[in-house]
Amino acid sequence: METDCSTPDTTAPVTVAPLPVGTRLLHIGPHKTGTTSIQGALFAAKDAMAAHGVDFPAHSRHPMEAALAVCARPGMMGDVRPAERHWQRLVDAVRATGGRTSLISSEFFADAPDDRTIRRIADALGRERVHVLVTLRPLAKIMPSQWQQYVQNGLRMGYEDWLDHMLRRAPYEKPNPSFWRRHRHDRLVERWSRVVGAGNTTVVVADDRDRSGLMRTFEALLGLPGGLLAEVPDTANRSLTLAETEMLRMLNVEFRGNGLPDEIYSKLVRNGAVPRMKNSCRPAPDDVPISTPVWALEAAADIGAEMAGRIGAMGVRVLGDPASLSAVPPQTRPGTRPATPRIAPEAAAQALYGALAVAASEPGGAAGIRSVHQTPSGELVRVLGHRVLRRVRRR
Known part of the structure; x- marks a missing residue:
């Protein structure tokens, strides 16, 4: 196992030998690892990368549909189901790069269900040239972030109840069977290295103290000049606060309770209200974050230590400090009373505006505004649901 466990220095380049020219670097995440x-x-x-011999063949920032299609996974709640043509389009773009180095990145590749699927992915991209990159963070950092992401896709379960199911209730598959497929990291690395080979697998343990460290590592592996990659502000994808997540979770309860179609949720909530709230306002210093109880942190640390030990014995290259995967984050002083989570009026207003803006962007979205105040709320919900559903189906 090759490791680099030095103290992070954001000004120093990462000293990693670049991959051979012509490598097809496949970054598989998993989720919530930068x-x-x-x-x-x-x-x-x-x-800029192309000028240095490295191609990014995807047609968008994240070829999610392609990864979901090849892994036989459904789309996000209410979205159109990914099709084989999405995967084939990405494969064609990769092959068009010829003998140049290329990079494909999607955390949904971590959802590949079995060796057969992984072999199919590797073979389509050129198995002899594929090098798999896995980025890792401690489970204690991933759990609250992943829970709120599940809530953004319709989950109605509270955080502590969700933790209880994921950590205490065997076989630990409800309500989100994808969680441990993604985040039992030793098994994830084992599945992929078994197909592409340990020598063609690199694991990077991200250091949250060094926000640019992951960028520098990608540059080093691809042989790019230092500083070429920089964080794009509007893709920071901040996590929701506890109050924001709880507001959304309660909306999910109402949504399911009233039997509205998933397409409505996808359009108005996940692609309207949530991104508007994220991008238009930042959490205040006194906003309450999602807090993980001590018992869950300790359980996550134990699993992290086991995963780090198993990964270290696989013969794959490991960059970063594997010991951080089993670290227990510092806790609030004993006896400190937790603050009551409250949704900021600005955040609620921006979320509501985001949903309204999406609805208004639909053809005929402004129709009927003069009579809205005369219409019962139940009828309004039904009418809006049927209108958006009809438009989605027509498209």
Whole structure:
């Protein structure tokens, strides 16, 4: 195992030998390990990278549909189901790079269900040239972030109840069976290295103290000049606060309770209210974050230590400090009373505006405004639901 566990220095380049020219670097995440930031930086710098012999063949920042299609995964709640043509389009773009180095990044590749699927992915991209890159963070950092992401896709379960299911209730598959497929990191690395080979697998343990460290590592592996990759502000993808997540979770309860179609949720909530709230306002210093109880932190640390030990014995290259995967984050002083989470009026207003803006952008979206105040709320919900559903189906 090759490791680099030095103290982070944001001014120093990462000393890693670049991969051979012509490598097809496949970054598989998993989720919540800096993927959104690195994908935004790579897409923004794709022309500059091409000038240095490295291609970013995806047609968008994140080829999510292609990864979901090849892994036989459904789309996000309410979205159109990914099709084989999405995967084939990405494969064609990769093959068009010829003998140049190329990079593909999607955390949804971590959802590949079995060796057969992984072999299919590797073979389509040219298995002899594929090098798999896995980025890792401690489970204690991933759990609250992943829970709120599940809430953004319709989850109605509270955080502590969700932790209880994920950590205490065997077989630990409800309500989100994807969680441990993604975040039992030793098994993830084992599945992929078994197909592409340990020598063609690199694991990077991200250091949250060094926000640019992941960018520098990608530059080093690809043989790019230092500083070429930079975080793009609008792809920072900040996490929701506890109050924001709880507001959304309660909306999910109402949404399911009233039987509205998933397409409404996708359009108005996940692609309207949530991104508007994220991008238009930042959490205040006194906003309450999502807090993980001590028992769950300790359980996550134990699992992290086991995963680090198993990964270290696989013969794959490891960059960063594996010991951080089993670290228990510092806790609030004993006896400190937790603050009551409250949604900021600005955040609520921006979320509501985001949903309204999406609805208004639909053809005929402004129709009927003069009579809205005369219409019962239940009828309004039904009418809006049926209108958006009809438009989505027509498209």
